[in-house]
Amino acid sequence: MKIKNICCIGAGYVGGPTMAVIAEKCPGVKVTVVDINEKRIKQWNDPDVEKIPIYEPGLSSIVKETRDKNLFFSTDVDKAIDEADMIFISVNTPTKTYGIGKGMAADLKYIELCARQIAAVAKNDKIVIEKSTLPVRTAAALKNILDNTGNGVKYQILSNPEFLAEGTAVEDLKSPDRVLIGGDIESEEGREAMEALVNIYASWVPKEKILTTNVWSSELSKLTANAFLAQRVSSINAISELCEKTGADVNEVAKAVGMDSRVGPKFLKASVGFGGSCFQKDILNLVYIARTYNLQEVADYWEQVIIMNDHQKRRFAANMVQTMYNTVAGKKIAILGWAFKKDTNDTRESAAIYVADYLLNEQAEIVVYDPKVTEEQIYSDLDYLGSRSGDANRKGVTVVKSSYEACDNAHAIAVLTEWDEFKQLDWKKIYDQMLKPAFLFDGRRLLEPKTKKEIGFEFYAIGN
Ligand SMILES: NC(=O)c1ccc[n+]([C@@H]2O[C@H](COP(=O)([O-])OP(=O)(O)OC[C@H]3O[C@@H](n4cnc5c(N)ncnc54)[C@H](O)[C@@H]3O)[C@@H](O)[C@H]2O)c1
Numbered sequence: 001m002k003i004k005n006i007c008c009i010g011a012g013y014v015g016g017p018t019m020a021v022i023a024e025k026c027p028g029v030k031v032t033v034v035d036i037n038e039k040r041i042k043q044w045n046d047p048d049v050e051k052i053p054i055y056e057p058g059l060s061s062i063v064k065e066t067r068d069k070n071l072f073f074s075t076d077v078d079k080a081i082d083e084a085d086m087i088f089i090s091v092n093t094p095t096k097t098y099g100i101g102k103g104m105a106a107d108l109k110y111i112e113l114c115a116r117q118i119a120a121v122a123k124n125d126k127i128v129i130e131k132s133t134l135p136v137r138t139a140a141a142l143k144n145i146l147d148n149t150g151n152g153v154k155y156q157i158l159s160n161p162e163f164l165a166e167g168t169a170v171e172d173l174k175s176p177d178r179v180l181i182g183g184d185i186e187s188e189e190g191r192e193a194m195e196a197l198v199n200i201y202a203s204w205v206p207k208e209k210i211l212t213t214n215v216w217s218s219e220l221s222k223l224t225a226n227a228f229l230a231q232r233v234s235s236i237n238a239i240s241e242l243c244e245k246t247g248a249d250v251n252e253v254a255k256a257v258g259m260d261s262r263v264g265p266k267f268l269k270a271s272v273g274f275g276g277s278c279f280q281k282d283i284l285n286l287v288y289i290a291r292t293y294n295l296q297e298v299a300d301y302w303e304q305v306i307i308m309n310d311h312q313k314r315r316f317a318a319n320m321v322q323t324m325y326n327t328v329a330g331k332k333i334a335i336l337g338w339a340f341k342k343d344t345n346d347t348r349e350s351a352a353i354y355v356a357d358y359l360l361n362e363q364a365e366i367v368v369y370d371p372k373v374t375e376e377q378i379y380s381d382l383d384y385l386g387s388r389s390g391d392a393n394r395k396g397v398t399v400v401k402s403s404y405e406a407c408d409n410a411h412a413i414a415v416l417t418e419w420d421e422f423k424q425l426d427w428k429k430i431y432d433q434m435l436k437p438a439f440l441f442d443g444r445r446l447l448e449p450k451t452k453k454e455i456g457f458e459f460y461a462i463g464n
């Protein structure tokens with residue numbers, strides 16, 4: 001089966017970059033990314049490619065090369081569905097905020113809406129691909145909705161979870177560790193659909209890295225992969241607290257442990273806590289699924305990863321207050337970095353939001369600088385928590401355009417995102433601008449302690 005026309009529903013952090021790379025690598029395929037969010041689509045179509053809605057290193061140049069050649073962004077969802085042989089569903093699947101499973105289960109309403117829209121519009125057979133991260137067995141629900149329209153259209157449902165990490169999305173997409181495709185391996189039609197998708201990826205991914213499995217394994221592997229990664233971060237963060245009590249250094253411990261080839265060195269960087277749109281949501285989802293099957297021990301085991309992460313964020317903020325003589329009321333605290341990691345403008349579940357919220361409850365005056373996050377986004381993140389009024393957030397938090405401006409006259413600095421530019425700052429100049437004693441809290445182990453202490457900072461770093 002030769003695929004000529006791909007549609008992707010959802011022009012977000014996954015849909016946008018993934019389709020841009022497919023368009024680049026498969027010039028003979030027309031790729032249309034659709035979204036109901038008109039503003040987002042308008043930004044994707046901005047004549048100035050630097051203004052596309054997602055910041056990822058290398059992304060704007062691919063968009064520049066492919067847009068309006070074989071990559072299109074549109075709000076006309078029906079038309080794109082109608083024309084496509086293959087439809088990726090890449091919409092958001094946030095944690096439910098209401099009803100059964102509130103605070104735990106994945107909210108599948110956007111996925112279901114897509115399925116219903118495909119069912120309403122499609123006139124010829126389609127391959128429908130779950131790109132979003134979904135609870136295991138969602139494909140069965142999708143199939144049910146699609147098969148019950150009675151219009152004779154045949155659907156093959158595939159699971160093709162995305163493993164890209166933000167900040168390195170383009171690199172990850174261009175040379176992935178693996179591509180996972182789950183489908184109905186029992187049937188001829190299922191195998192054909194899987195092969196069609198394998199062929200798309202095989203345009204640039206070596207065949208041995210393209211893994212085919214049954215649908216349920218594929219769906220569950222995505223949740224499991226994120227749970228394992230997050231567990232490593234929580235494990236090293238747990239050890240970071242023990243390091244602070246005992247004089248061990250978490251970086252040294254991580255290095256020693258990670259050099260065991262059975263453990264490996266990656267994802268052992270202690271931090272103020274993991275953030276991002278995926279880890280927490282996907283683990284909560286895994287915990288919820290385990291509970292639905294009455295697997296209490298399994299659920300409790302994975303839930304501990306989240307409990308540890310919440311503890312890490314809280315204890316970082318609490319340590320700031322304690323260190324500054326048990327009060328930060330009226331004190332100016334500079335937060336350097338708001339994104340959940342470097343090289344992205346994404347702030348979802350960023351530890352910075354929770355640290356700022358904690359400090360605002362202690363009546364600190366917060367000044368934030370992040371190289372890629374907008375003022376509007378920072379206020380919206382705090383408003384979303386609902387801890388205080390929007391006015392109180394705007395009164396308590398100022399957003400500025402440089403690190404130097406943020407740190408001017410500050411009592412303390414908290415480094416919460418590992419942006420490279422923070423390493424290059426003139427720390428002596430910053431120290432001279434601050435009130436004394438000048439406190440510097442490194443939530444990322446980004447800064448070299450010795451030189452900061454020599455300048456005169458009261459320096460504290462996670463796990464040191
Ligand atoms: N962000 C990541 O790094 C990442 C990585 C791997 C997997 N995932 C998973 O991929 C999925 C998408 O994540 P994201 O970060 O791209 O989300 P996102 O919120 O950035 O984008 C989702 C987009 O879907 C659109 N949408 C929702 N319902 C729609 C509908 N019915 N029709 C058309 N458009 C609709 C929204 O307007 C939004 O723009 C999630 O399931 C997530 O867990 C995310």
Ligand SMILES: O=c1ccn([C@@H]2O[C@H](COP(=O)(O)OP(=O)(O)O[C@H]3O[C@H](CO)[C@@H](O)[C@H](O)[C@H]3O)[C@@H](O)[C@H]2O)c(=O)[nH]1
Nearest residue numbers: 162163164165166233267268269271274275276278340341
């Ligand atoms: O050693 C580490 C590694 C990561 N983090 C933090 O963990 C969070 C998540 O980082 P990362 O995994 O690099 O970014 P994401 O974009 O959230 O990517 C994860 O989530 C995606 C969405 O499901 C998956 O596709 C990716 O494979 C998975 O890495 C960030 O706050 C990081 O700062 C640490 O604190 N220490």
